[in-house]
Amino acid sequence: MFEEINAGKYEAYTSEYTLIELREAKEPKRSDMLSLIHKFSIPVFDVEDEAGRLADIYVQNNMIPEPYRFDGAHIASASIHGLDCILSFNFKHINKLPMEVLD
Numbered sequence: 001m002f003e004e005i006n007a008g009k010y011e012a013y014t015s016e017y018t019l020i021e022l023r024e025a026k027e028p029k030r031s032d033m034l035s036l037i038h039k040f041s042i043p044v045f046d047v048e049d050e051a052g053r054l055a056d057i058y059v060q061n062n063m064i065p066e067p068y069r070f071d072g073a074h075i076a077s078a079s080i081h082g083l084d085c086i087l088s089f090n091f092k093h094i095n096k097l098p099m100e101v102l103d
Helices: 002-006 016-024 029-039 049-060 066-080
Strands: none
Touching: 016 029, 016 066, 049 066
16 A cells, blocks of 8 residues: 555555654554554544544444544544545554444
């Protein structure tokens, strides 16, 4: 995926929320992921109040469990910046829709 980003096939973005999580990640994951952001010059969105409010709405509506509110902030940041999709390996809360959404 990163090679396709580098080739100009896709535009990639990340957010300060990702950097906050990566600072707490264990090595070598932390360094590996931070180096990819740097290597491919991926722009980083700032933390915004609007994303925090939207993440709260996700929690209030049982879309994201309260302990994982930060996952909601990732989704909210992508939403408020009008991104087309989110690429994530988080299959617990980001890549999984509640069944009632699918009905």
